[in-house]
Amino acid sequence: MRFTVALALLIAAACSGGNSPTQSGGSPPVLATLGLSAPGNTLAIGGTMQLSASPRDQDGSPFQTVVTWTSGSLFVATITSGGLVHGVAEGQAHMYARGGSLTDSTLITVVTGAYPSSAPVYMLPSAYSPVQTDIALGGTVQFVFPSLGHNVFFNATPAGAPADIPGQVSNQTVSRTFNTKGTFAYNCTIHPGMTGTVVVH
Ligand SMILES: [Cu+2]
Numbered sequence: 001m002r003f004t005v006a007l008a009l010l011i012a013a014a015c016s017g018g019n020s021p022t023q024s025g026g027s028p029p030v031l032a033t034l035g036l037s038a039p040g041n042t043l044a045i046g047g048t049m050q051l052s053a054s055p056r057d058q059d060g061s062p063f064q065t066v067v068t069w070t071s072g073s074l075f076v077a078t079i080t081s082g083g084l085v086h087g088v089a090e091g092q093a094h095m096y097a098r099g100g101s102l103t104d105s106t107l108i109t110v111v112t113g114a115y116p117s118s119a120p121v122y123m124l125p126s127a128y129s130p131v132q133t134d135i136a137l138g139g140t141v142q143f144v145f146p147s148l149g150h151n152v153f154f155n156a157t158p159a160g161a162p163a164d165i166p167g168q169v170s171n172q173t174v175s176r177t178f179n180t181k182g183t184f185a186y187n188c189t190i191h192p193g194m195t196g197t198v199v200v201h
Pocket residue numbers: 125126149150151188189190191194
């Protein structure tokens with residue numbers, strides 16, 4: 001605050017004295033850019049990312065000013081007074097840096113950090129639900145067979161799918177573990193067009 005007042009007086013004095021400051025020489029430094037930078041634009045839930053600012057004057061020289069940080073959506077991500085962003089929930093949020101009369105921002109996307117290690121697949125009369133299941137490497141899928149019988153046959157390619165669940169299976173849950181990364185399609189031989197995929201990440 002004192003600095004700002006002093007600067008204003010300096011400018012006033014320079015102007016009233018009739019000696020207009022020139023660009024080349026004695027013009028006092030003023031804040032021109034905040035120089036916000038981020039190491040990336042996506043962040044996992046629970047993850048952190050350090051933002052930084054390097055304020056500069058009209059000549060590109062470092063300019064000392066206080067930078068404050070705020071989040072445009074605290075539901076998605078919070079930010080500390082030091083610019084450390086914390087991912088809270090899936091979504092997008094602008095992070096704002098303010099210094100002097102300037103504002104700069106960067107858009108952060110918060111994503112789910114990890115795929116589940118376990119997921120169920122239910123069976124409607126002639127469809128798997130969900131059609132696509134995403135799991136982590138080494139994860140297990142529980143195939144939940146209802147009273148109407150179904151089966152699960154994995155495609156021959158790619159290699160690495162677990163064993164098929166043959167026959168006409170009903171009223172039980174059968175688990176399969178996926179130890180190879182990839183997209184594994186499967187189908188029910190009883191109901192043409194009943195297909196699903198497991199994507200192992
Ligand atoms: Cu079926």
